[in-house]
Structures are given as structure tokens and as C-alpha cells.
Amino acid sequence: MLRIAVPNKGMLSEPAWNMLSEAGYRLRSNPRQLIVEDHDNDIELFYLRPLDIAVYVGRGTIDVGITGRDLLLNSDTQAVEHLPLGFGASTFRFAAPNESSISTLEDIDGKRVASSYDKLVGDYLHERGIEADIIHLDGAVESSVQLGVADLIADVVSTGTTLRNAGLRIFEEPILHSEAVLIRSPRLEENDERLTVLQRRLQGVLTAQRYVLMDYDIPVSKVAAAVDVTPGFESPTISPLHDKQWAAVRVMVPREKVNNLMDRLYDVGARGIIVTALQASRI
Numbered sequence: 001m002l003r004i005a006v007p008n009k010g011m012l013s014e015p016a017w018n019m020l021s022e023a024g025y026r027l028r029s030n031p032r033q034l035i036v037e038d039h040d041n042d043i044e045l046f047y048l049r050p051l052d053i054a055v056y057v058g059r060g061t062i063d064v065g066i067t068g069r070d071l072l073l074n075s076d077t078q079a080v081e082h083l084p085l086g087f088g089a090s091t092f093r094f095a096a097p098n099e100s101s102i103s104t105l106e107d108i109d110g111k112r113v114a115s116s117y118d119k120l121v122g123d124y125l126h127e128r129g130i131e132a133d134i135i136h137l138d139g140a141v142e143s144s145v146q147l148g149v150a151d152l153i154a155d156v157v158s159t160g161t162t163l164r165n166a167g168l169r170i171f172e173e174p175i176l177h178s179e180a181v182l183i184r185s186p187r188l189e190e191n192d193e194r195l196t197v198l199q200r201r202l203q204g205v206l207t208a209q210r211y212v213l214m215d216y217d218i219p220v221s222k223v224a225a226a227v228d229v230t231p232g233f234e235s236p237t238i239s240p241l242h243d244k245q246w247a248a249v250r251v252m253v254p255r256e257k258v259n260n261l262m263d264r265l266y267d268v269g270a271r272g273i274i275v276t277a278l279q280a281s282r283i
């Protein structure tokens with residue numbers, strides 16, 4: 001059985017559970033359950049703290065896991081990023097008090113930086129030849145400057161509201177763009193059959209989220225122009241209509257482009273354009 005670690009709580013947990021459920025796996029039935037054996041799908045799910053997932057996967061006691069890229073890079077482990085999962089996006093950034101003069105990487109030299117992600121921040125600064133005193137805090141890092149234990153912070157920023165409320169401002173480029181990722185153990189072959197199945201299922205969920213099915217009718221003489229607008233993955237399905245002058249086209253298109261594509265197709269001569277959500281997919 002493939003052993004999979006999933007976050008038991010925190011920002012990434014619910015979207016990770018939803019994704020696994022969409023991919024056809026059985027989840028736990030009560031929140032006190034730590035392990036689920038899913039014999040139908042030949043997997044075992046382990047509900048673990050997000051911070052610990054890379055530790056288990058890095059040591060190979062669990063084959064794969066879902067965690068944040070930032071959490072992976074902050075863990076001192078050999079786990080490898082295998083597949084980005086398209087949720088839990090955040091940036092990881094430096095921030096200093098509005099009134100402070102700290103505004104470049106060089107200004108960090110010799111300062112106290114509070115963070116929950118000390119290895120990530122330490123490696124980043126070390127690689128750039130900057131020495132700083134990294135103060136580890138478990139959370140609410142934004143309060144550390146006001147409370148006098150640090151001169152600046154490095155933390156997860158999503159909307160920026162927490163920073164603003166604490167009188168802090170970001171500076172410099174993001175240290176990292178993070179999102180949820182599937183990580184794999186260094187002991188698991190990249191092309192392990194069981195991993196390939198999991199990956200295909202997760203990619204199927206991503207495709208169903210990102211793409212929709214579009215159908216439209218188009219005069220036969222305009223098919224080539226319409227196919228230029230919607231080329232699809234491989235090639236659109238073209239079916240004859242009762243009226244020999246017209247054809248029906250079925251094709252996958254990116255969800256975010258739907259309205260723009262419908263406008264362009266209409267201009268080319270397409271009519272009866274309809275869009276349908278995908279329930280599941282295997283590309």
C-alpha cells in the first residue's frame with residue numbers, strides 16, 4: 001500500500017482532504033482517527049501535523065505527503081517536491097516596522113529576525129552572505145517587533161492584513177512563492193507505479209478544476225478558424241450536423257478564458273455555444 005501523509009489541521013488540511021476525496025480516496029470518518037486504510041485504492045492515509053509531514057516523508061517511513069513548499073524547505077529533510085497542487089498559495093516575505101529604516105537585504109545584517117521558519121530564512125540569508133540573529137517563534141510573529149524581541153520579521157503573507165494591523169511593511173522581493181505540494185520520499189522511485197496512479201488522479205482533479213468542456217456549432221467553412229481559437233489538448237472533436245453546412249465542435253478550454261473564447265468564437269461565426277463543468281478527468 002502507498003502510505004500518504006495529509007495535514008490533520010491548519011490552512012492546508014481541508015483543501016487537501018477535498019482533493020483526495022475528489023480523487024476517489026476514502027477519508028477518515030471522525031476527527032480522532034489518525035490512520036485510514038483504503039484497501040479499495042491500495043493506500044493508507046496518515047493524518048499528521050503539517051510541520052511534521054516532511055520529516056516522515058524525508059525519512060521514508062511514509063512514501064508521499066501533502067504539505068506547503070515553505071514547510072518542506074524549512075524542514076531539514078531529504079523529501080522531494082513532486083507535484084504542485086494549486087491551492088494554499090502564499091508568499092514568504094520580510095517585513096519591518098513602517099517607521100524603521102530597514103528596506104534592503106543588506107539592512108538585515110546584524111539585526112534580529114523573528115520567524116517560525118528559521119531554516120528557510122537562515123538558508124536564504126546565508127546564501128546571500130548576510131548574518132542575522134534568527135529568533136524562533138511559533139506563531140503571531142507580527143507582534144515580536146512591537147514587543148521588542150526582534151527588529152524585523154519573515155513570515156507567510158497572504159492578504160497582508162495581519163502585517164498592516166501590526167504596523168509593518170514588506171520590503172524586498174518575496175523570499176519564496178509557496179503553495180501546497182505533493183512531496184515524495186527519497187526512497188521512493190520517481191516512477192513508482194503507485195505514485196504514478198496517485199499523481200494521475202490528482203492531476204485529473206486539477207484538470208477538472210481548471211478546464212471546462214465547450215460545445216458549439218460552426219459553419220463548416222469556418223471550422224479551421226474556430227479550431228485556431230480553441231485548439232484543445234490534442235485536437236477538438238468535430239461532428240457533422242443534419243444541416244451539411246454546419247458542424248458541431250467539442251473541446252476542453254481553460255475555465256478562466258471561457259468568456260474571452262466565447263466572444264472570439266461568436267465573432268468567427270460560432271452559435272449555440274455551451275459550457276459544461278467537468279466532474280472528473282484523466283488526461
Ligand SMILES: Nc1ncnc2c1ncn2[C@@H]1O[C@H](COP(=O)(O)OP(=O)(O)OP(=O)(O)O)[C@@H](O)[C@H]1O
Binds near residue numbers: 012067
Ligand atoms: N493565510 C495563510 N496563513 C498561513 N498559512 C498559509 C496561508 N495561506 C497559505 N498558507 C500555507 O499554509 C501552510 C501553513 O499551514 P499550517 O497548518 O502549518 O499553519 P496554520 O494554518 O497557520 O496553523 P497553525 O499556525 O495553527 O499551526 C504553509 O504552507 C503556508 O504557506
Ligand SMILES: O=P(O)(O)OC[C@H]1O[C@H](OP(=O)(O)OP(=O)(O)O)[C@H](O)[C@@H]1O
Binds near residue numbers: 139141155156158161
Ligand atoms: O496576510 P494575511 O492574510 O493576514 O495572513 C498571514 C497571516 O496568517 C498566518 O497566521 P495564522 O493565522 O496562521 O497565525 P499564526 O501566526 O499564529 O500561525 C500567517 O502566519 C500570518 O500571520
Ligand SMILES: [Mg+2]
Binds near residue numbers: 139
Ligand atoms: Mg499559522
